[in-house]
Amino acid sequence: MKHDLHSLPLSNSFAALGETFFSPVSPTPFEQTARLLHFNADAADLLDLDHQVQHAPEFAEVFTGKRRLTGDAPLAMLYAGHQFGHFVPQLGDGRAVMLGETTNQHGDKWEIQLKGSGQTPYSRAGDGRAVLRSTIREYLCSEAMHGLGIPTTRALCITGSDDEVYRERIETGAMLTRLAPSHVRFGSFEVFYYREQHEPICTLADYVIEHHYPELVGREDQYLALLQTVITRTARLLAQWQAVGFAHGVMNTDNMSILGLTLDYGPYGFMEAYEPGYICNHSDHEGRYAFKNQPQIGLFNVSCLAQALLPLIEVEAAKAALEDYQPAYIEHFHQLMASKLGFEQADADNESLCKSLLEQMKQSRTDYTTVFRQLAYINDEGNDCHAELRDLFIDREKFTQWLSAYRAQLQQQGKAESLRREAMLACNPKYVLRNYMAQVAIEKAERDQDYSEIDALMTLLKTPFDEHPAHAHYAEPPPDWAGDIEVSCSS
8 A cells, every 4th residue: 555645654663762762853844945856766665655745745845844744753862972982972863853653564664754854952053954965965875875785774855945054165955854764873872871871771772672673572682682683783784885895984883773774874985996095084084984994993883882781781791792793794795705706605715816806906096896897797718808907907917817816716616607797797886876976966956956967876876786878977987076076074
């Protein structure tokens, strides 16, 4: 059954926990007329929403907070977090309001949140608004990550108006309607641990287990099992980020999902020229969240969560659980990289091949996405020169030697070339959301209220492993001006 805005079944189980965990607050509508800027039909399907709702006069009003949904219970969640390694005792949703949740026909629960919806008790000195620029970036990237098969929040729509928002310059305000099974973060537990309020930690853990990890309900060690599960999910998520060349930019514990989702897209970046030290966040002056550091930061973050759960778990058990993070990450990362190279199973030989390739890519600053995609077309028999791929490397002779060793291992595996190629093309995207692509979409939207570039990118990024001949130029190296793009925590 498809719903319109009036029949959408809405409740709020998180609100039932009580105001210890949130502040009730309604979104602040725009002062000027609200309008729908972009609608994501795939995300609408998650809510069983009829696609025609986007044409309803009240649609933009609902998703800018001017009109209420039946059964909503709007709130801003409370949390704390370690920001750039330093604990901040209270953060919370400073520019987001969760309207409520709905359960679709498959039994999947989705929370509906407005981001950029005005001030809340956690806004501190902020205005609680989001700008069109940052909203487009999150809208595009959450769907791009989903297209890549990486766990993420989703985005239903962008709404906006002519309201002015002041950042480094005057910008246009916008709101993002974000969807997630839960917006609970590591910091949601940390805030109570550092307040020495142990009962809310137990209440929140019970809630998360009941609603999102029902397989753990009733176990004597359910809190330890929760920690172990989140550790494993986080390790696997970080492995997926690294394998696809994604840099999050702000891996604070308040940006880490208790479900292992990619959460809060700010100064992210997909790596282009391969550089392990890549820093996508212009505000990260010390490089704490550089690409190569992300796996270790993931361990730091789950350690913070483990500490916050100590009122429920023995210290030694928590320490033992944390020891599983690194093996889980390594195993999954090596398997992902083996698959990217066309091998069915990771082993010492293809791990060595991968390491050698990455070293050459670093030396030559070759495009990360392009190299792995082109490797799919390597001929196992060695009767093709693949000059285009070879010419991407500075030391061509060294790469030729590597290619010879690579072909030998492929032949040893004994898998049919056509099947190997098909598998590689299914795990090495041809397209990722490069910063310049988002920037073009942003500039068209800001300058001319032209959202056609968002249309094109959404089509492309939802199926990034396909060829898309009409959009093949997006797979080419970025233009020279792209090197001047800077993104920061305000992005």
